[in-house]
Amino acid sequence: MIKVLHAADFHLDSVFASLAPEKAAARRREQRAALEQLAALCEDCDLVLLSGDLFDSARVYRDTLDALKRFFAAVTAKIFIAPGNHDRLTQGSPYLTEDWGENVHIFKSSAVERVRLDACDVYGAAFTAQEMPPLLDGFAVADPDRLNLMVLHGDLQQSSVYNYVSAEAITASGLDYLALGHIHKGEVRRFGRTVCAWPGCLMGRGFDECGEKGVYKITLDKTACRTEFVPLHTRKYEILTVEAGDDPLAAVNAALPAQTEDDCYRILLTGESDAVDLPALQAALEPRFYSLSVRDCTVPKQALWAAAGDDTLRGHFLRDLKQQYDDADEEQQRRIAAAAKLVTALMDGREAAL
Ligand SMILES: [Mn+2]
Numbered sequence: 001m002i003k004v005l006h007a008a009d010f011h012l013d014s015v016f017a018s019l020a021p022e023k024a025a026a027r028r029r030e031q032r033a034a035l036e037q038l039a040a041l042c043e044d045c046d047l048v049l050l051s052g053d054l055f056d057s058a059r060v061y062r063d064t065l066d067a068l069k070r071f072f073a074a075v076t077a078k079i080f081i082a083p084g085n086h087d088r089l090t091q092g093s094p095y096l097t098e099d100w101g102e103n104v105h106i107f108k109s110s111a112v113e114r115v116r117l118d119a120c121d122v123y124g125a126a127f128t129a130q131e132m133p134p135l136l137d138g139f140a141v142a143d144p145d146r147l148n149l150m151v152l153h154g155d156l157q158q159s160s161v162y163n164y165v166s167a168e169a170i171t172a173s174g175l176d177y178l179a180l181g182h183i184h185k186g187e188v189r190r191f192g193r194t195v196c197a198w199p200g201c202l203m204g205r206g207f208d209e210c211g212e213k214g215v216y217k218i219t220l221d222k223t224a225c226r227t228e229f230v231p232l233h234t235r236k237y238e239i240l241t242v243e244a245g246d247d248p249l250a251a252v253n254a255a256l257p258a259q260t261e262d263d264c265y266r267i268l269l270t271g272e273s274d275a276v277d278l279p280a281l282q283a284a285l286e287p288r289f290y291s292l293s294v295r296d297c298t299v300p301k302q303a304l305w306a307a308a309g310d311d312t313l314r315g316h317f318l319r320d321l322k323q324q325y326d327d328a329d330e331e332q333q334r335r336i337a338a339a340a341k342l343v344t345a346l347m348d349g350r351e352a353a354l
Pocket residue numbers: 009011053086182183
């Protein structure tokens with residue numbers, strides 16, 4: 001039985017282009033600080049597998065190289081790195097120019113390499129260009145009786161140019177655990193006898209990377225594989241949709257979780273409302289967040305059946321629908337009201353908000 005920490009997609013030194021320069025620099029410092037949390041999580045692990053995109057680009061600050069080295073030096077376990085598309089192993093890469101320490105093994109070739117340890121075999125390969133053909137095709141473990149792991153950056157999408165890892169190739173590999181990177185959302189899959197996982201990115205960097213981010217801790221032997229997602233305490237990005245109603249501030253307060261001070265939120269107000277005062281809402285809510293944007297997606301309130309008596313197309317349509325509405329049960333009434341809202345919105349050329 002071995003314990004493995006599997007992480008990927010640190011994207012250290014991201015540009016954070018949407019932030020002001022000082023805030024972007026602060027976020028990069030937070031990325032480096034997250035490595036200290038990671039080191040603490042590695043304490044009870046036998047192996048650390050890092051599945052690529054540790055750097056966001058070839059431009060890496062000295063502070064970042066030092067922080068990464070401190071992380072590696074604090075870990076007693078053997079560390080394996082499989083470079084990905086963002087930190088591909090090309091000339092001048094820090095993976096080649098820096099001294100990373102004796103416990104760190106960086107896979108340097110796109111041909112799968114085998115490293116024999118006492119407890120298991122660890123395979124891996126590197127991106128040596130931005131785009132890579134399927135690297136796992138045709139692979140099978142050398143000794144199926146051993147515990148076999150692989151660390152690799154790759155994509156499950158068939159059309160992907162980033163090392164498409166097919167279900168067939170995974171099934172045929174004979175691996176016990178395939179530690180993948182590239183997909184920024186945590187996901188565990190099983191193909192044949194092989195458990196494979198993407199831990200997701202280390203921390204959210206924008207509203208396309210929402211929710212809790214972290215790593216997997218894996219407990220593994222030849223007969224069983226247990227995966228546990230361990231979240232890191234980092235800034236989260238969240239998108240919250242709130243029905244504004246007559247009191248939008250109360251509606252937002254009721255919808256929010258208790259702890260949001262460290263997080264970046266986008267709040268979308270929806271439904272019918274005449275009560276949205278965007279600057280006042282923004283001012284009232286802002287102190288509760290690291291950053292906040294409120295968007296008003298509501299439509300003006302309108303009495304749904306008000307035009308039902310009119311001698312117009314709208315009037316005749318609504319009068320017929322109102323009769324059905326009055327005879328319907330509650331569930332049908334909801335559907336009829338939704339239909340009336342949709343059609344009147346279409347008649348007005350408004351976007352239907354259901
Ligand atoms: Mn990535």
